[in-house]
Amino acid sequence: MASDELFTSGHRGCAGCGMAAAVRMVLQEAGPNTIVANATGCLEVMTTAYPETAWKIPWIHAAFENAAAVASGIDVALKKLGKREGINILAFGGDGGTYDIGFQALSGMLERGHNITYVVFDNEAYMNTGIQRCSSTPFAASTTTSPAGKFSIGKKEKKKPIASIVAAHDIAYTATATIANYRDLKKKVRKALDAEGPSFIQIFSPCPTGWRYPSELTVELSRMAVETGIFVLWELEGSDMNKIKVTYWPKERKPVEEYLKMQRRFAHLFKPEKKTDILNKIQEEVDEKWKHLEELNEMAR
Amino acid sequence: MGVKQVVKGNFATAVAAKLARVDVVPAYPITPSTLFPEQISTYIANGEMDAELLLTESEHSAMSAAIGASASGARVATATASQGLKLMSEMLFIASGMRLPIVTAVGNRALSAPINIWCDHQDTIAERDSGWLQFYAENNQNALDLMLMAFKISEDRRVLLPSMVGLDAFVLTHTMEGVDVPLQEEVDEFLPPYKPVYTLDVKNPMTFGSFGTPAHYMEFKYQQWEAMENAQKVIDEVFSEFYEKFGRKYEKVSEYRTDDADIIILTMGSMSGTARAAVDSMREKGIKVGAAKLTVFRPFPFREIKDLSRKAKVLAVADRNISFGFGGAVFAEIAGALINEKEKPMLIDFIIGLGGRDITQEDFYKIAEISKDAIDKGKVEKMVHWINLREVQ
Ligand SMILES: Cc1ncc(C[n+]2csc(CCOP(=O)(O)OP(=O)(O)O)c2C)c(N)n1
Ligand SMILES: [Mg+2]
Numbered sequence: 001m002a003s004d005e006l007f008t009s010g011h012r013g014c015a016g017c018g019m020a021a022a023v024r025m026v027l028q029e030a031g032p033n034t035i036v037a038n039a040t041g042c043l044e045v046m047t048t049a050y051p052e053t054a055w056k057i058p059w060i061h062a063a064f065e066n067a068a069a070v071a072s073g074i075d076v077a078l079k080k081l082g083k084r085e086g087i088n089i090l091a092f093g094g095d096g097g098t099y100d101i102g103f104q105a106l107s108g109m110l111e112r113g114h115n116i117t118y119v120v121f122d123n124e125a126y127m128n129t130g131i132q133r134c135s136s137t138p139f140a141a142s143t144t145t146s147p148a149g150k151f152s153i154g155k156k157e158k159k160k161p162i163a164s165i166v167a168a169h170d171i172a173y174t175a176t177a178t179i180a181n182y183r184d185l186k187k188k189v190r191k192a193l194d195a196e197g198p199s200f201i202q203i204f205s206p207c208p209t210g211w212r213y214p215s216e217l218t219v220e221l222s223r224m225a226v227e228t229g230i231f232v233l234w235e236l237e238g239s240d241m242n243k244i245k246v247t248y249w250p251k252e253r254k255p256v257e258e259y260l261k262m263q264r265r266f267a268h269l270f271k272p273e274k275k276t277d278i279l280n281k282i283q284e285e286v287d288e289k290w291k292h293l294e295e296l297n298e299m300a301r
Numbered sequence: 302m303g304v305k306q307v308v309k310g311n312f313a314t315a316v317a318a319k320l321a322r323v324d325v326v327p328a329y330p331i332t333p334s335t336l337f338p339e340q341i342s343t344y345i346a347n348g349e350m351d352a353e354l355l356l357t358e359s360e361h362s363a364m365s366a367a368i369g370a371s372a373s374g375a376r377v378a379t380a381t382a383s384q385g386l387k388l389m390s391e392m393l394f395i396a397s398g399m400r401l402p403i404v405t406a407v408g409n410r411a412l413s414a415p416i417n418i419w420c421d422h423q424d425t426i427a428e429r430d431s432g433w434l435q436f437y438a439e440n441n442q443n444a445l446d447l448m449l450m451a452f453k454i455s456e457d458r459r460v461l462l463p464s465m466v467g468l469d470a471f472v473l474t475h476t477m478e479g480v481d482v483p484l485q486e487e488v489d490e491f492l493p494p495y496k497p498v499y500t501l502d503v504k505n506p507m508t509f510g511s512f513g514t515p516a517h518y519m520e521f522k523y524q525q526w527e528a529m530e531n532a533q534k535v536i537d538e539v540f541s542e543f544y545e546k547f548g549r550k551y552e553k554v555s556e557y558r559t560d561d562a563d564i565i566i567l568t569m570g571s572m573s574g575t576a577r578a579a580v581d582s583m584r585e586k587g588i589k590v591g592a593a594k595l596t597v598f599r600p601f602p603f604r605e606i607k608d609l610s611r612k613a614k615v616l617a618v619a620d621r622n623i624s625f626g627f628g629g630a631v632f633a634e635i636a637g638a639l640i641n642e643k644e645k646p647m648l649i650d651f652i653i654g655l656g657g658r659d660i661t662q663e664d665f666y667k668i669a670e671i672s673k674d675a676i677d678k679g680k681v682e683k684m685v686h687w688i689n690l691r692e693v694q
Contacts, residue, residue, distance in 0.1 A: 033503045037369060048511035058501040061510035062368050062395050069362035073327060073369025073377075074501060076353035080324045080375060087503060105365065108358030 006032060011054040012046040016215025018205035018222065019043055019121040021179045023092070026119055026203075029189040032057060034088040037071035039097035040064035042128045043121060065101040067091040068109035068118060075114045088193050091118045095136035096126040099162050110169040110198045117192045117199045120162065123207035131210040135160040138230075139285075140278055141265045143210075148268035153278055158285075163234075166200045170239035173199040175247075180222035181233060184247055188235060195237075204231050212264030224259040226250065229286045232293065243300075246293055253290065256283050303483040303547075310473035311336035313441040313480055314380060314406035314466065317448030319350045320488040321404075324375035324495075327355040327366035329385060332418045333474040334408040337380035360385040364392035364403075371401035372509050374500035376452065378403070382470065383410035386424045390431070396463045397432025397525060399510055402455030402495070403463040405433075406448060409570065409621075410470040411656040419657020420470035422569060426598075426622040426630045432525050434464040434532055435599040439573045441478040443596070444468040446549055449483070453492050453539050459531040461498070469571040470657070483547060491546050529600045536597060553602035554609060555594045558584060562591035564672040565613040565646075569595045569631065572619060572653070572660045579665035590669050595631065606638045615672040616646045619665075619688075621654045628652070628685040647672075647681045653688040664688050 006027040013020040019042065027034065038044045038061045047054040048061065062070045071091040078084040091109070093102055098120040109116060125143050126132040133146040138159045142148035146155040167174040172195035177185040185203065192199035204222055208215040225231035226248060233248040257279055260266040269275045308316070315337050318326065328338035344350035355370075357363045360381050371377045381389060386407055396403050407425050411417040425435055436451060438444040444466060451464035468474055483491075499507055513521055540551040557577050559565050568576045573594040580592045593609055595602070610616055620629020627633055632650035639645045651668050654660040667688060675681050 032506075035501050035503065044510075045512050048508050050511040050513050050517045053508035053511060055508055056506055058503055058506045059508050060369065060372055060501060062365055062399070063391060066362060066365035066392070069357060069365035070369035072355060072357070072362070073325065073366030073371075074373045075369075076327075076355050076366070077325050077370035077373035077375035077377075080351075080353045081373070083373075104358055105362045108362055111358070112355075 006034070006056045008054050008056060010052070012049065013042070014209045014215065016208040016218040018179060018207060018218045019123060021218070022121055022203045022205050025179060025182065025185055026090070026189050027057065029186045030088045030090060030193060033086055034090060035074055036060070037067045037074060037089070037091045039067035039093035039102055040128070041094035041097050043092060043094065045128055064097050066105045067093045067097065067102060068105040068116070071116045072109050072112065072114050075116055089116045091116055093118070093120050094127070095120055095122040095124060096134040099135045099160050106166070107169065110166065110171050113197050115197055117201065119201045119203060121203055121205040123205045123210060124159070125210050127207055127210045136162065139282065140269060142268055143265070153275065154265070154268065163200065163202045164241055167236050167241065168239050169198070171199060172197040173235070173237055175200070175235035176202045176204070176231065176233055178204040178222040178226055178231065178233065180219050180226065181248060184233060191235070210265070213262055217262060221259070221262060224254070224262065227254045228256045228259040229253040229290050230256055230259055232289070242296055244296065246297065256286055303481045303487065306480055306482050307477050308441060308480050309336065309475055309477055310438070310441045310444045310468045311380070311408065311475070312340055313445035314448050314468065315340035315344070316482055317445045318378040319344050320483060320485060321376065321378070321449060321452050321492055322494070323352055323378045325353045325355060325367070325370040325377045326379060327357055327363040327370065327377070328379050329357055329360045329363045329381065331360070331382050331385040333410060333470040334380040334382045334385070334406065336474070337406060360388040361392060364389040364396065367403045368392060368396050368399065368401055371396070371403050372399065372501050374495070374497045376495040378405070380406040380408070382408040383412055383424045386428060387412065390428060393428055393431040393433060395510070398521065400461040400528070401463060402452070402461055404448060404451045404455060405463070405465045406444070407465050407467045408470045408474040409467045417656040418470065420472055420621070421655045421657070422467065422621040423623070423655070425465055425467045428465070429599060429630065432462060432529070433599065434462055436464065436466045436597055437569045437595065438466060438468040438473060439571055439594060441473055441476070441480050442549070444473060445480055445482065446543065446547070446551065449488060449492060450539050450543055450551070454532060454535050456495050457535045458498065460528050460535050462525070462528050462532065467570065472571040487546065491543065532600050551596060552605070553595070553597040554605035555596065556609065557592040559591035559593060559609065559612050561589060562612060563589040563614045563676060564617060564669055565591045565593055565609060565615070566617045566619060566665055566668055567593045567595060567631070567635070568619045569598065569621065572621065575660055575662055576619070576665050579662040582662060583666065583669055588669060588673070598631070601634055601638060603638050606635055607642060610639050610642060610646055611644065613646045614676050615649060617649050617651060617668050617672045619651050619653045619668065623652050623655065647675050649675060649681055650685045651688050652685065658689060
């Protein structure tokens, strides 16, 4: 690790924490003239146990649901004090702090047009409180509040499409990224920072503890999410979803099963007997999504 | 000397924010405080005020943005009331825990349910443990002056805690009164620009709002406690500096005809004038009654309350709030403050004026009558009385 890292080693994240890797990459691109407002969640807890800190940039945490609002306050204050020029303001939230409890504050920040880049580190559950389902948790995942059982296939509902909902605010730039697609991620962070007005990046952040897989597979899982087409890498300026640009087209999409069976949160789909109907349903939805993306791509030609 | 203007209480708080040269005003509308952001927006629109008005999507976000702005080194003010203050509640504790000297005007209004837009002190009283200083205005002049002083007290390095200034819903927020509005240069002399100790600064990166483990959390809280203790002295200093500069006298507890009183009625906010008028009428009839007004509720004025308690046989507390399962909160605090005194008066609690129920001189006659009865019997038979209550069906 380079010595000028702004997110330093010594944090208390679990081995293989996808979010920690993602944060490091984001800050590498953002550089030292950056202020971060962070929501409550694993990231805040694991990096700031007083009197230590893993952050070499000015960093503030206030509460769970308000990173976007705290960042908004920083934005206007620096403007008023004549110190805004050349400073990146980032808001960091987990998926729970973004999709659910912090959604209103996020929507307000987007509507007000602050020049802030909001990054959601999406590990698909409330991890800090011990793996509870949230609106980002994918269909059929077993969590501590949507456990798989004799009468349950895990979470009944689908994952909320946060990035499209954010883009519908007609903001400057929206993108999705993974740590396995390092260059793509950095490019998107750069575009987000350079955009005039609000920007948003959803970073797929595998969590070995919550998804229950061996910690060395974090990058591989990110790659598999993309190769199976479950997680789409895309970007968009403005709000017209017909104009989204897929930044990576898997050559041949792998079956979703290959991704799902790597994680014990989906183990009940394979054991004691294979739940073919559920697996087919997940596969069909992914196929449907890509059919639509390919049509859009055709139209754009 | 300032300029006499006839203004509403809300205007007084807004003009105070302008005179204090507030940098950032994050705000969300709620009756009866909405005139505050409206007035600030008018000032900005007319070029009379150089500030950022941040119109958030909720009070929770308004206080969150206040925290972000204050941590960035800005002087920050906002206004809210009732449900808005409740929605902010989570962030109130965080603002004080992060030692940010934000000033909030609160148009004291009842809490739902049932929904009610009129005056009582439940909203701020319920935040008494939030680590904010609390001031209560009796009139619009107080509202302006206390706002100005709140910045100075909050920003003092010995304090560094946020302040709320309560002004009674409608009775003050919407009522026109003559107010002496200080000149800008006078205020500039009294209140220098905010010089924060730490800010979010890329040249000197720091972590704000870290994770406090059991090994450290208690010391953070102790320092907040100490800061509140320090505020006792700082408030006295700022009150006397204000008096010298502007000629208006403020005290944590102001007494009226208490010297030979058997009964002292303690009030907060706009009812205090009514109480003094009632005292005058009762005095004419030979009833030995006095009044006292609490202007500062946090930090709690222990010394002043102890001094006051030595003067009467009954301390009758008029509480415009109710802590269900106990009684009025001011009464409870006074009882607590006097617990170790050898000689103390009888204490009686009077719940009064909830949800905008009118408070009249007759109410204070009734309070004096019940207090007199306790003196005659030599004991308090009933601790909590509800004043001017209708028959409940
Ligand atoms: C108002 C409030 N409600 C609940 C919590 C408890 N809480 C803290 S972190 C958290 C979950 C965080 O989930 P997420 O945002 O996805 O971040 P992660 O820990 O998964 O990275 C919860 C429920 C809280 N701190 N504040
Ligand atoms: Mg999460």
